[in-house]
Amino acid sequence: MRLNQVPADPSGPTPGGGPGAFGSSPAEKQAAANTIENELEDSTKKSTDWADESTNAAIKAFDGWQTAAGLKKVQDTWDQQVKTLMGRLSTEKSNLRGASGLFARNDLDLRGQFAPLSQSKVHDIEPPR
Structure with missing residues (x-):
């Protein structure tokens, strides 16, 4: 089998999820949690x-x-x-609200791990001529 071309956007979403189709924004998670609280739980x-x-x-x-x-x-x-059902809705609502915080804390933790590298003098070294 021979491929004649590369897919147009290899970094884009893949059918059915997977790499490139990750997650949603914190605002979307909050909106989903609010829908559970204000519509689904109330209607149920x-x-x-x-x-x-x-x-x-x-x-x-x-x-x-x-x-x-x-x-x-x-x-x-x-x-x-x-x-x-009400217990499940409550759990999903809490998980959605907690997920954004977990991702933010993870990002801050990773940033903190890389901070010592940005303070390093290695980036000031001149390349050989």
């Missing part, structure tokens, strides 16, 4: 409250029937799943 809570109200009314209406017991079991399962 409102939907859960609405579903619980409706299910409680149905359980009350079917009191004494097997249907009421079945609805209660479904409601308990639903509530556990919502609790798991």
Whole structure:
């Protein structure tokens, strides 16, 4: 097999991620965390409250029937799943907010490791003529 040319931008994003398609800006991470907090968590809570109200009314209406017991079991399962989802959303929100700080601290740490090199007299040496 013979290649006749080099790809136009070898440093650009690769299909499906990988090198060149790394990360997002701190602002994008913050925006995603805010979306989780202000939209997803809020909407999930409102939907859960609405579903619980409706299910409680149905359980009350079917009191004494097997249907009421079945609805209660479904409601308990639903509530556990919502609790798991809310925990996951909270974790993702915290991770997004923490990631920017981790990258910034890592950059500062690396800069600190290279600082002694910038103070070195090696860069003042004249090359031989």
